Amino acid sequence: MVRQFRQQSSSSSVAARYVAFAVLSTIANFAVQAIVLQIAPWSSLMPSILAGTAAGFALKYVLDKKWIFFDRYTSHNEELSKVVLYGLFSVLTTLIFWGFEIAFWTIWKTELAKYTGGAIGLAIGYISKYTLDRKFVFKPGEA
Template sequence: MTIAVRYILFAVVSTLVNFGTQELVIGIAPISPLVLSILAGTAAGFAIKYVLDKRWIFHDGYTTPASEVRKVTLYALFSVLTTMVFWGFEITFWMIWETDLAKYTGGAIGLAIGYMAKFALDRRFVFMTAAA
């Protein structure tokens, strides 16, 4: 399986985890379900995506604690930047059409754009491997 196919597959898995978490939070949140669901979904998607990318995309093993902290920090910073794209699309679509379908469509578009940018950033600055 090529890196591109794995990356797309992992993006889909992360997106499903994100959206599944959002649906779960919406069902149980007593206040601000939209905000809480987006935050929880983003955190869940981030955790899954980091582990999958580290191991199966960039084939990055454990080195030192300092190196791992550096990687997670950079990965998180780039995630924040690309998450702003995701949130922008998701919230904009929801504000325009006010439906779950619109919210998730916007989210999917934003995630696709964000993941493309994130791959380039992670390859260049986080994991810096020749294999990816």
């Protein structure tokens, strides 16, 4: 069934799913942050950010693995290796996003510039992340 779906998936449908999964993981991230702040309003912001990041990361990894790259589970060691690489590439591409957002803010010092830089950084980051994940994490020959 997954093989049939994979063969029928066009580039545009993969791109649409990839964007939808990014949105879903962001929503999960923010929702978990809000829940943590509700449960423990006296705590600092960091526990909520860490919990939200973990939730968004886990959701995006599972969705990408199954519905973007059609990757199958092979072993604990292989899966751990994939999670670590996926995480490293997530950090790298987040730095691209932050770099553009900060650079645009620094140069033009407007909210519009900040968000424009952020949008450009996110686009470059997600395209880079997809390419890195496809080449190094979820290798097509292994999926």
